[in-house]
Amino acid sequence: MAASSTTPSALPSTSAADAVARLTAKADEEAGAGAASVTAEAEAEAYERTHVHGVYEAIAPHFSATRYKPWPAVASFLRAQPRGAIGLDVGCGNGKYLGVNPDVFMVGSDRSPSLIALARSRCKQLQFQQGLAAGAGTGGDVGGAAVGTDVLVADGLSLPFRERAADFVICVAVIHHMSTRARRQDAIRQLLRCVQPGEAGRNGGRVLVYVWALEQATSRRGWDKGGEQDLLVPWVLKSQQKQRREQKGIRDHGAVGDTPGSKSGDRPPSPAATSAEPGAGPSQTDPVFQRYYHLYREGELEEDVLAAGGVVVSSGYEKDNWWVVAANGPVHP
Numbered sequence: 001m002a003a004s005s006t007t008p009s010a011l012p013s014t015s016a017a018d019a020v021a022r023l024t025a026k027a028d029e030e031a032g033a034g035a036a037s038v039t040a041e042a043e044a045e046a047y048e049r050t051h052v053h054g055v056y057e058a059i060a061p062h063f064s065a066t067r068y069k070p071w072p073a074v075a076s077f078l079r080a081q082p083r084g085a086i087g088l089d090v091g092c093g094n095g096k097y098l099g100v101n102p103d104v105f106m107v108g109s110d111r112s113p114s115l116i117a118l119a120r121s122r123c124k125q126l127q128f129q130q131g132l133a134a135g136a137g138t139g140g141d142v143g144g145a146a147v148g149t150d151v152l153v154a155d156g157l158s159l160p161f162r163e164r165a166a167d168f169v170i171c172v173a174v175i176h177h178m179s180t181r182a183r184r185q186d187a188i189r190q191l192l193r194c195v196q197p198g199e200a201g202r203n204g205g206r207v208l209v210y211v212w213a214l215e216q217a218t219s220r221r222g223w224d225k226g227g228e229q230d231l232l233v234p235w236v237l238k239s240q241q242k243q244r245r246e247q248k249g250i251r252d253h254g255a256v257g258d259t260p261g262s263k264s265g266d267r268p269p270s271p272a273a274t275s276a277e278p279g280a281g282p283s284q285t286d287p288v289f290q291r292y293y294h295l296y297r298e299g300e301l302e303e304d305v306l307a308a309g310g311v312v313v314s315s316g317y318e319k320d321n322w323w324v325v326a327a328n329g330p331v332h333p
Contacts, residue, residue, distance in 0.1 A: 016230040019047060023180050030093060044179050050179045051292035053111050058113035058289060059237050064094035074172055075100050077208050085167040088194055090156055090331055091174030095119030098149040099126040109154035118219045119151040159190045166194045169207045176211040189308040197328040207326045214295040216320045223295060232290035296322045
């Protein structure tokens with residue numbers, strides 16, 4: 001895929017806010033006419049294909065290289081799951097959360113085939129490591145050891161998983177890429193559909209969702225209340241030599257941080273910036289890709305969970321992200 005400046009789009013890429021307004025107006029117009037929003041959905045899908053899916057396909061190896069360490073809060077959620085639990089990682093990217101808790105079985109899914117290929121390689125590595133651990137000191141055949149992870153390509157708005165079969169789901173930094181509120185709510189509805197419902201005296205499955213926050217007054221990005229919620233955030237695809245230097249700097253010095261706000265290497269720039277990473281401005285030969293993001297305002301994520309038919313178990317703000325743990329209800333103490 002070429003850089004966004006030359007990539008055709010169903011809608012103009014100069015203003016994400018304008019594009020989203022047009023998408024929403026089109027959906028409202030079709031709904032008012034009593035017609036299924038086929039055209040509006042097709043346009044939203046085309047916009048996301050250009051400014052989300054196509055971008056991640058193009059930058060997958062570079063993107064993956066900056067995402068190697070799980071966010072602490074997400075890792076804690078995974079490690080709290082009981083032995084034998086079945087979980088999903090929707091929008092798993094390179095699969096960095098697979099294997100965090102070796103006592104659960106996880107299936108990762110992502111819309112990007114290139115990222116899933118990287119996640120599959122991670123699964124094989126986990127299997128090899130688990131096999132060595134299982135065979136250490138036993139004299140057994142380590143080659144037959146199984147690993148509790150698997151991955152597949154899947155659309156977050158049409159998940160292929162059996163209804164109410166999972167004990168937990170994580171969806172980290174994914175839903176903010178959906179270009180309309182209806183699609184974001186549909187994505188949450190899909191997550192809730194996958195987990196077991198609560199029953200009398202028994203809690204159901206839990207869904208953990210993280211999204212980028214609008215309220216980032218204390219960060220270097222300059223985003224805050226009253227600002228645009230729909231943005232195109234640049235990613236600079238640097239040359240392989242630059243990537244190697246950058247990756248070495250990340251691992252040697254932690255220069256790109258391991259906090260949830262940076263997504264272990266993803267520090268989104270201020271709206272005026274052009275580089276996706278700090279201290280690494282683009283050259284004239286570095287293609288720049290524009291990724292669509294919806295920045296969530298305070299309380300909006302909880303509203304979307306309720307609109308999707310879920311129950312908010314807990315929620316909060318952490319390192320420039322809003323998060324929520326949701327369930328199908330009822331929720332017991």
